[in-house]
Amino acid sequence: MTTLPQHPPEGTGRTRPSAAVARAARTLAAAGVGPARVEAELLAAYVLGVPRGRLALADDLNDAQLARLDELIGRRAGREPLQHLTGRAGFRHLELAVGPGVFVPRPETELLAGWGVEQGRGRPGPLVVDLCSGTGAIALAVAQELPGARVIAVERSPAALAWLRRNAAERAAAGDRPIEVVEADVTAPDLLADLVGRVDVLLCNPPYVPVEVVVPPEVAAHDPAEAVFGGADGLAVIRPVISRAAALLRPGGVIGVEHDETHDVAVPALFASDGRFEAVTEHPDLTGRPRYATASRRADGQHTAPGPAWQTDSS
Numbered sequence: 001m002t003t004l005p006q007h008p009p010e011g012t013g014r015t016r017p018s019a020a021v022a023r024a025a026r027t028l029a030a031a032g033v034g035p036a037r038v039e040a041e042l043l044a045a046y047v048l049g050v051p052r053g054r055l056a057l058a059d060d061l062n063d064a065q066l067a068r069l070d071e072l073i074g075r076r077a078g079r080e081p082l083q084h085l086t087g088r089a090g091f092r093h094l095e096l097a098v099g100p101g102v103f104v105p106r107p108e109t110e111l112l113a114g115w116g117v118e119q120g121r122g123r124p125g126p127l128v129v130d131l132c133s134g135t136g137a138i139a140l141a142v143a144q145e146l147p148g149a150r151v152i153a154v155e156r157s158p159a160a161l162a163w164l165r166r167n168a169a170e171r172a173a174a175g176d177r178p179i180e181v182v183e184a185d186v187t188a189p190d191l192l193a194d195l196v197g198r199v200d201v202l203l204c205n206p207p208y209v210p211v212e213v214v215v216p217p218e219v220a221a222h223d224p225a226e227a228v229f230g231g232a233d234g235l236a237v238i239r240p241v242i243s244r245a246a247a248l249l250r251p252g253g254v255i256g257v258e259h260d261e262t263h264d265v266a267v268p269a270l271f272a273s274d275g276r277f278e279a280v281t282e283h284p285d286l287t288g289r290p291r292y293a294t295a296s297r298r299a300d301g302q303h304t305a306p307g308p309a310w311q312t313d314s315s
């Protein structure tokens, strides 16, 4: 006969992970935070120091661990971002350090980074620039997935730069090719002056939410405003970035810019009307919402008359 292990009930110094997770999930669900079960599991796994997938096999929580989980669940119910509680955010194959003062990288941006990686393949020793780099998510993903690339990350915020430098150092210590960090305003007309006509792939996830838009509490209270809001129409950073990209890119070089889901016409139109780009394409994210626009610097390096045409990537 098989004897099942007996687990003591809560209040006796040990609590089964399943019981702790169930209670935590109820608290999060009541606060309207979610997916409650997933987040409860992630925080319980964090407290126990195990991967989420090993939670069912983990030891019971002792009183100190249970108290720690209760504290974290309370803060999450108060809308502190999950990634600030654990101090890490997953992005493609990376685990980045995050916290107050820096924008938490979002899953939808993984698509733009992946597009950049694909564009860099086949170009010998490509020069890749990540504007508005934040944690360095895009730059570091490219550096990891394109080991032959020279990658430059540009950021203005001192607080974000501290996280960016920390992540860059962590990844270099882990063996990835080091990236170069530049402190600069991406809207400056002379941005990266020594790279004019030399950049192969330029990627940018700028602040793009129109200032009047009401954002969720996690974003309003914990993402820096300068990382989120892009002026009255949301295009205040994108406009100068597109113009400067036309100077920085080599003929045939490419650019990808993430944008607000309401800008599926406005951003392609900015590329088309500049006259120095071709192959302007709008891309959806995994939920089907318009998410980023891409374009290629005209191979002849010349201007065209402003053109109206762009396409939508429906693949």
Ligand SMILES: C[S@@+](CC[C@H](N)C(=O)[O-])C[C@H]1O[C@@H](n2cnc3c(N)ncnc32)[C@H](O)[C@@H]1O
Pocket: 103, 104, 105, 106, 109, 131, 132, 133, 134, 135, 136, 137, 138, 154, 155, 156, 157, 160, 184, 185, 186, 187, 205, 206, 207, 208, 224, 226, 227, 228, 237
């Ligand atoms: C939406 S966050 C993107 C961060 C990161 N690239 C990512 O995808 O997670 C935008 C970033 O741009 C930075 N930023 C905003 N305006 C800037 C400017 N004019 N020059 C340089 N960086 C700027 C913010 O500090 C923030 O880190």
